[in-house]
Amino acid sequence: MLDFTIILQSLDYLGTFAFGVSGAMVAVRKQMDVFGVVVLAMVTAIGGGTVRDLLLARTPNFWIEDPTYIYLAIIAGLIPFIAYHAVERGLTALIFFDAVGLGAFTVIGAWLGIEAEVAGVAVVVLATLTGIGGGIMRDVLAREVPIVLREEIYASASIVGATVFLFAIRGGLPVDAAAPVTVVLVVVIRMLSHAYEWQLPHPKHTRPRMRE
Amino acid sequence: MLDFTIILQSLDYLGTFAFGVSGAMVAVRKQMDVFGVVVLAMVTAIGGGTVRDLLLARTPNFWIEDPTYIYLAIIAGLIPFIAYHAVERGLTALIFFDAVGLGAFTVIGAWLGIEAEVAGVAVVVLATLTGIGGGIMRDVLAREVPIVLREEIYASASIVGATVFLFAIRGGLPVDAAAPVTVVLVVVIRMLSHAYEWQLPHPKHTRPRMRE
């Protein structure tokens, strides 16, 4: 999909795989059948990039152009179906790969936005959407309030990464340098926030008094 | 929408109507008002094809090009609103027409994918999305875990149909022959699985131990 670096392509495949496993884990916990598990894996893995490509009018989109993404998501989806507890025991590894995917997806989304010459704030929106869109769809389909809207520094890592990447490119840094630095930054923020349970501020004094 | 056969066009209208009734039935059970019932009918009837047309960048999409689909969905939506129990008594007929719609939608989605010359696996994804996308949106709006992700051979019938259709076309079968055969195949799988309560395998040993 991107030819500026083989490494980013590899991280993108890795992230697709990790996102697919993450989607399938949720589906297995929800007692879905094998089809539901694979669908949730696919939605999680390719949902964010699909919406990004729609918004940027990129035709054909990335998984129609390169069906490897579909195959990766399907294979990833079958793993928790077959070996749920093995994946659960390797949860830290999964969270790490998921963070790598988040970083790679963020960079790719930001880069495609920059190439399309959209405004800076739209670049950040598109990058974050690429990073977290699939996870939001996963949680909607599984009837959870999307976890990225509730807890943990997850989307925030993507926003910070996208913003840093944007300013780096605008500042003249070559993409070959800005991309890996951003991926590492996103992974570090995500893993530290996970380890130390950082949270964003929540609103205070919000006992509901009315219904809208 | 497709001119290769009047029959497929008719089945497509019939399926739109059946999907609309199915969406409205869910809305009525959820105590929605008349507007909600019609919206859920429309989403169920034209949601899958709309996403497919977006992904294939088909402009204008099928219901903008031929508003008959909108009218059919609206009329279908009003029926359960007016005569819920009559529809309920005719449930087997509804399931049959719904199966016909699933078959027709699957064939149309697959055919448009083949015409757009996308990879085989993407053809199957687009066909299945056309067949089940509306039902997933219906269940998300009605706050159900999408039924196609949980139970029954529904999406699977669409996947099998799309795969058979794809290989038939690639094997040189004319579309006029492959299309009706596929529709019949999907209907038979769906009705048999409904009658005998076939299920896809579910994962085992999934007592949840963690939260993601």
Add this chain to the structure above:
Amino acid sequence: MLDFTIILQSLDYLGTFAFGVSGAMVAVRKQMDVFGVVVLAMVTAIGGGTVRDLLLARTPNFWIEDPTYIYLAIIAGLIPFIAYHAVERGLTALIFFDAVGLGAFTVIGAWLGIEAEVAGVAVVVLATLTGIGGGIMRDVLAREVPIVLREEIYASASIVGATVFLFAIRGGLPVDAAAPVTVVLVVVIRMLSHAYEWQLPHPKHTRPRMRE
């Protein structure tokens, strides 16, 4: 986005802001963190127009072309986060601005549909989708059955407005006259229905007997 009238543009910004506040109010009640609150504000404010632009293949879409919309939604989202109870006390004002936004969004959606020369019923669908799409997405993400599908004359105000606007334009009325009249009409219907708790008819006799 539209140059036929500065007033409509202003109402559109105002509506975006009001929709953003409305989305953030829901998010605060759901105990989302600051990121979730801003995301829900953005989705509510720009979701409907985004889907409309996708369906009409308008590229770039309105918030990529004019990022003011994104900034307005973000700022709007921060207000309930900081001052939830102040917004709650000003609820009637919020409902009024929200109605203005509904009117403005309806007119803009209808106008873009008319310009694209789609069929009348599709104009109404696109206009209503622009008006209520964001609110539906807000409720799906917050795990509510979308309020516009359940209660109150909300979507109906949009449908009536879109239909009146369509016939006014087809009848030869200049858009500079039809647009403000329609906005006022939508606001009046919405505020009266809110004040007097009008409801659309609900279906009767719907004790559920079956599961689909």
